[in-house]
Amino acid sequence: MKKLTSLLLAFCLTLASFAQQAFEVMTKKPTPGSTIVIEYMPRNTVLQGKKDFEATAYLLEGGLPRAVEVPLKQEGGIFRGSVKTADSTRAVFFAFAKDEIRDNNNDEGYYTALYDKKGEEVPGAHAALASAFGNFGGIWGLKRNQQKGAELNKKEFANTASQKKFATEYASYLSQSKDAADQDALRKLLTERLKNEKISEADLTQTRFFYQNALKDKAMADSVAALLKSRYPAAAQQTELVAQWNKAKTLPEREEVYQKFAAVSSPANELAKNRLEFFDQVIAGMYADSGNYEAAKKYLARIENKQARANALNSIAWKLSGEGINKQPKDAKAGLDFSKQSLALVDEEKKAMKNKPAYLTAKQYQRNLDNTHNMYADTYATLLYHKGDYEQAYAVEKAAVEGFKRKDASMNEAFTALTEKTKGAKAAQAELEKFMEEGKYTPAMKEQLQRLYIANGGTQAQWTSYISNLEEAAYNKFKAELAKQMINVPAPQFALKDLDGKEVSLASLKGKIVVVDFWATWCGPCRASFPGMQTAVNKYKNNPDVAFLFIDTWENDSNRVQKVTDFVAQNKYSFHVLYDDAKSKEGNDFVVVENFKVEGIPTKFVIDRNNNIRFKAVGFDGTADELATELTAMIDMVNAEGGDVKKGF
CATH class of the missing domain: 3.40.30.10 (Glutaredoxin)
Structure with a gap:
């Protein structure tokens, strides 16, 4: 029976890898470092009839995937493309998308393992594919499938060589299994790991976690925690300080924890550095809430990650705006200063593209930055409105609304308020009607439309019929979209x-x-x-x-x-x-x-x-x-x- 199961899994992998109807890997049994040629036929997929869709290859090489844009050349109904792999590539997923519409082969994925010179899957190929189905596939919209991930990992780690070469992944796989044999194997692996006198901080931390959460062995978890504290005292102190931070509520309490954490953290420790920058964001926000903007700026300046700093600046600016165009601002003047800085940092990155994560293509990262800019611009426009600069606020908000394709209701609310201020009631009513028909509106927008309708001579009875027709149109469109999501x-x-x-x-x-x-x-x-x-x-x-x-x-x-x-x-x-x-x-x-x-x-x-x-x-x-x-x-x-x-x- 075991042989039959393995053969069946291999057969399913082959079918999924070559997805005969819409997708095919033309390079048979591609090897690491080679170029993989693919063909994609969108007929009978969600992308049928769509123009200018994009293809992306996700190269699985350990850790997060590396995204590579795949240029496509059309010949009739077939689109061909290729991607160069690296020597470290274990497997590759391919995804096809047009805006929010994604084709992932009905969540089965389009993928292929890579092979060695003997024609066998390279070590780690199945574990890499498992990581996509279990975690990373969400990056390209692949639905998580833990069962499939477990099956792929089981195939991978049936090989003892893989157990040793990918020990961390093997331990993680065992920790997720409820099978008694796997739990015994995990306990054995952790026991062997603890015999290593040079065990790393990361391995000790993972070992303690597995004893605590997978094996439910509190005694061993406590023992490993004590070992971690003696071998890596700074790490243990940091863990304790994080717990103190979570309990701390006041600004003085959190500043005290911050100083202690900074004292036991090395600048070379990326995890500790990220934690400190998170603390910086929180404390800066607390100072801004109290009106001490200079102290807030001091902590903001410590955040080296400019996009994290931009996010913190926008969060402060949004609070100072009153969190809406129809709300009372707390301090619009100060908010504008923080908001300008957040936009400047995003625009700087849009030009430099220095911090693009490997799992995004340049186009995808640029779109993310555009969306971030539009979100921060909405904050800026709200603050301009509260300062009385309606014309500039209108121009900024209009660009942000169009950037989000008129789908963000809160932005639409700001835009229609600004339209009325700058273009008049008639223009505002026209915009409101469009948003209502699309279902992208807020209660405040409905109230605004009612006010304008009545002011224009409409009666209450006419309003009831008028708004009912608009809402019915929106509701029917919404149900048509929901129908695609029905299951049974x-x-x-x-x-x-x-x-x-x-x-x-x-x-x-x-x-x-x-x-x-x-x-x-x-x-x-x-x-x-x-x-x-x-x-x-x-x-x-x-x-x-x-x-x-x-x-x-x-x-x-x-x-x-x-x-x-x-x-x-x-x-x-x-x-x-x-x-x-x-x-x-x-x-x-x-x-x-x-x-x-x-x-x-x-x-x-x-x-x-x-x-x-x-x-x-x-x-x-x-x-x-x-x-x-x-x-x-x-x-x-x-x-x-x-x-x-x-x-x-």
Whole structure:
């Protein structure tokens, strides 16, 4: 059976590598250092009919991938390109994209391993591919597939030579396995590692982590921690100081920790340097909040990473703007100074391109910088508005809005306010109507449009009909896009206790549409999403056919129950909260979140009346109204059983 499984995996790898319908590697069994020639046929892919799409090769050479733009030459319906590999290249992924539309072979990926002169995969090829499916593939939009990553790693590390050559990756693979044999192998590997008197700080740190989290061996974890402290006292001190920093709340407390951390950190230690620069950003922000701008500038000047400094400058400027064009500014004059500096640093990098990460092509990095510039320009325009310089603010905001393709609702809000100030009510109303039809608006924009409509002679009854038509058009467009995301897979069954200690099962809710939201009290995006979730809960509170369940997970606080109860009560949320079951006393692994294959929170699922998952939504970066509208649309579509079912999750 083992031989059959290996043969089957090899066959699947070959199929995926040559993806016969849309993609083919013309260079058979490419070797490290060779040039790989590819052919891509977009017919029957998401890029069919798209012009000027881009091809990128991601060379896997250990660590983060190296991105290389692949120029394409068209011959009929076939696009050909090539990329030069390095001697260290183990495998290559290819991705094709046009703006936000990406073709990753339905999340199977377009890739090939590299081969040695004997025609066998080079050592590390499968581990490299596994890293893409497990982690790095998100860079080019590849959906994480831990199971496939585990299968590839298993094939890689069946070879004892690979176990030794890629010991760190091997240890990481074993740490993620629940198999008893793999856990024994990990314990053996760590035992051997500890026999090395010259063991590095990084290996000791990883060893302690694996004992603590993978093997649940607190005694050994404490023993390694003691060894780490004696061998590398500075590292141990830094760990303790980070814990102190997290507990510190006041500016004097954090400055004290900062000075202690700086005293035990070497400039050559990149990790410690990055930590200090993070401290610089936080302290600078705290000084700016107190109005001590000179002290803030002192800490900002210490941040050598200019893009990190630009981000810190913009964060301060945004706070001083009041965080919106319709808000009261805290100090627009000071904010303008910080904002100008942030834009200057971004523009400097756009010209120099000195800090491009290897995992981005020059074009991709330039686009990232353009987006950053537009985001910071929005801050600058808001501050100009508060200073009364409406014409310049309008010009700056208009460019930023167009840079984001008119898709950022908060920017659109600033732009329509500035349009009214500089171009008049008629021009503002025209812009507002366009944004409303596209669904890229805020409540403030809706209020602005109503005011302009009534002022122009419209009645309240006419307004109701008018806005209903605009919102219906936007809603229908939104549902058409959502239909592409519909899935249809059985939901994992669960039975969990709620805040009152009552058991709630998914099976007991069969016949209802159920929204399941995985969250934790420490999760910033989760907390940010809750006003929108509360809006949705309120909308359906009297609908017996819709239920909301908020599953608290990844919460290992010893006082978890009280912490969650207090959080819900203090924020006055009317959420039906359930506690995910922890797999161990340490509370690092949880049952239901794992069964649902959740990789980050917040993650929401919309489950139909037959207990099948129809939508999965990961993360939160919008507004409360946008989230409530999205959930409403999903519930409506599931209720009507509309949309095309595409795939599972």
